[in-house]
Amino acid sequence: MSNSDPVKLSVSRLATSDTDFDVRLEKLLAWEGVSSADVQQRVETIIETVRANGDRALVDYTNRFDRLSAQSMDELKLDAARLKQAFVGLPEEQREALSIAAERIRSYHERQKPESWQYTEADGTVLGQQVTPLDRAGIYVPGGKAAYPSSVLMNAIPAHVAGVREVVMVVPTPDGVLNELVLAAAHLAGVDHVFTLGGAQAVAALAYGTESVPRVDKIVGPGNIYVATAKRAVFGQVGIDMIAGPSEILVVSDGATDADWLAMDLFSQAEHDEDAQAILVSWDANHLAAVEGAMARLLPTMEREAIIRASLKERGALIHCADREDALRIINRIAPEHLELSVAEPDTWLPEIRHAGAIFMGRHTAEALGDYCAGPNHVLPTSGTARFSSPLGVYDFQKRSSIIHCSAEGAAQLGKTASVLARGESLTAHARSAEYRIEP
Known part of the structure; x- marks a missing residue:
């Protein structure tokens, strides 16, 4: 041929x-996305070890899995100056492309922002919803065979638009190889902390916190089977985006x-x-x-x-x-x-x-x-x-609180309804709590 x-x-x-x-x-x-019992056992061991030993466990696992020889977490941190250096050092064409992408992503997600709202009923009772951002979000960025600066932008920018105060990024660097585009994207997206960590140990650090890695409220971003298994294991301790x-x-x-x-x-x-x-x-x-x-x-x-x-x-x-x-x-x-x-x-x-x-x-x-x-x-x-399910967006980095502010008249009217329903459920304290507010 x-x-x-x-x-x-x-x-x-x-x-x-x-x-x-x-x-x-x-x-x-x-497609069977559930990991094997062997993988689950390894991930559980890693999570428990990180919870027990903190930074020391992170250094040990990183040295073992990414073939490094770090002595402390100081060697696994990247500061803002290093991220800016990566951005400035890019060829002009890459800097421009990354900047255009970041601006377009930001502009689109600005339009997603939900607003708090309230309304007042005739008796003066106020009902509503308050939208507030998460305090801290964790972003997992794949490393190794492939590096995805686009994932940094897609995960970090919506978090910032949502009003998240602090964004923590983890990215594995096998053999110590740093991807300059990924670091430059972190600079553009305003990431606050970057740790060169990966795998289940990185997910555990984000979920529970260590001496160096701040504990986050939600973890987003794709990873391998160990990352996916770890995200599933820590769900409930923190929020997760999805098991991709x-x-x-x-x-x-x-x-x-x-x-x-x-x-x-x-x-x-x-x-x-x-x-x-x-x-x-x-x-x-x-x-x-x-x-x-x-x-x-x-x-x-x-x-x-x-x-x-x-x-x-x-x-x-x-x-x-x-x-x-x-x-x-x-x-x-x-x-x-x-x-x-x-x-x-x-x-x-x-x-x-x-x-x-x-x-x-x-x-x-x-x-x-x-x-x-x-x-x-x-x-x-x-x-x-x-x-x-839906695409990741600003709403994934926010939560909603219900607002209920009863007037005296409103409490009296709602109290009657609540009393009947509570006694029907044999919850006497519920009923009497509502009844106390019923004006004679």
């Missing part, structure tokens, strides 16, 4: 008309979008890792064949060819559906993290889309734009959890 010959591509072909379609789709979508699965994209095309464009859109998610999922749906069989051909032709040009190839083979699919309505049924069944509507008049689809993390409208809106700089958050629900 010559270098110009297309490489054989292995990707599932499905059709909604097939009798086994539902079974095959279910198998394709299946592999990245995924569902592209729906009416057949009029360039096949090369769509092939690369699918690759953009498949290249994350072997477990990522890329699916194309269309009612145009010739178009599906054209995209498959483009994928085979373009795949050898990709730096992460092996990862993309594995992802497509195990979890990718090209699905032939009957029509627009059939495509909509698939969308709501899958509840994708990323949904590309590569169709004419995508706005007309919106009222019927119930489940999707982020929706990319029209032929020119590549999902990759959302990953970096469009403005909306790229931290999204995966593995079908868009059925009940």
Whole structure:
């Protein structure tokens, strides 16, 4: 085979008309995000050790897992001057791109800010809701094989917009390698503390605090199976954003979008890792064949060819559906993290889309734009959890308190109702507490 010959591509072909379609789709979508008993035991041990030994445990685990030789936590801290140095030292093109992305993300999230509210009833009773930010948020940023400055911006900026007083960032640095873009992003996003920690030990430090790492109220950001398991273990002690699965994209095309464009859109998610999922749906069989051909032709040009190839083979699919309505049924069944509507008049689809993390409208809106700089958050629900979850946003860094301020007249009226209901539940103290406020 010559270098110009297309490489054989292995990707599932499905059709909604097939009798086994539902079974095959279910198998394709299946993702077990629960860690093994062995991983859970290791994570529990790490958490307990960090709780008991604090900084010393963090130094020991970091030296062991990231192949360092730190003597104290002082060597695992980065100050504001170091973050600024990273930003200033970037090539001008990267500084500008990072700054544009940060400003767009900030601008979008400013529009998310909820407001406190109150209303007064006729008898003078005031009811309402007060919105307040968390005191301190913790951000986990992946390191190692991949570094994501975009994740720093997407996690830290909404926290600041929400009014969080202090943002603490942890990022692993295997072999002591620092990613300057990540540090520069932390500078732009206004991160207050940065510790070069990773894994379950970093999550434990954020959840419980140590001599050096401040205890936070919520932990956000993606990580490996150890990080995900640790986040699940400390939930309740702190808030967490979500337990994220592999990245995924569902592209729906009416057949009029360039096949090369769509092939690369699918690759953009498949290249994350072997477990990522890329699916194309269309009612145009010739178009599906054209995209498959483009994928085979373009795949050898990709730096992460092996990862993309594995992802497509195990979890990718090209699905032939009957029509627009059939495509909509698939969308709501899958509840994708990323949904590309590569169709004419995508706005007309919106009222019927119930489940999707982020929706990319029209032929020119590549999902990759959302990953970096469009403005909306790229931290999204995966593995079908868009059925009940939303993108990370300002609201994730705030909480709401109910306000109840009864007038004497209002207390008397509500007291009668409360008394009846309380006595019906045999809660006498509740009833009498309300009755005391009933004026004769």
